[in-house]
Amino acid sequence: MTLDDLKAFAEEFVVAEYEAIVQKLMERDERKYKRGRRKFGRYEYGVDLVGGRGWDLDESYFECSQRQLPQYKPRKILVLTLHKWKGERIGVMWVSSTSHKEDDPRLFHQLRVKNIEGRLRVISLYVICVTCFGTTVRGDGKPCEDCRGARWVFREGERFRLPAPDQIEVLHTPTDPKNRLVLEHIQSTVKRKR
């Protein structure tokens, strides 16, 4: 996997994920919805990024969905990094969550991507620590005990410690000052080429 592969995957993934969310909220035809879920399933492995919906889909479900829909936007890809892990290359994309604050993208989810049998798939979901916002320091100046300096908190999928990145590409620089500190940290850990 190269950084370009990861970028191509990320761009395709954010659209597919958004389409799957729209289908979950709006598709009245259960067979079409299930087909869509299977299609999106090719992007993930051991994680459930969109979630299912219940069996009792009455009119109130769709009315509620209709109101929720404007909250969702495709994720914005902020930072891509490539890591070598256990002899394999693993990609990581830091992306903002689906949100209406598209003009103020923040680091929110960290999605880890791996080549599984010839296809890139998201294998882990991490979320930025909500106590220190990834800075490792709490609001009162004390070290963050929630993430214990890890900056990110595990959500689901494969759990493992990331080695330092071999490569990085910043697609969007976050405007938030705390996010900038996180980005500076990531940049400072990139292995130097010899």
Ligand SMILES: [Zn+2]
């Ligand atoms: Zn923390």
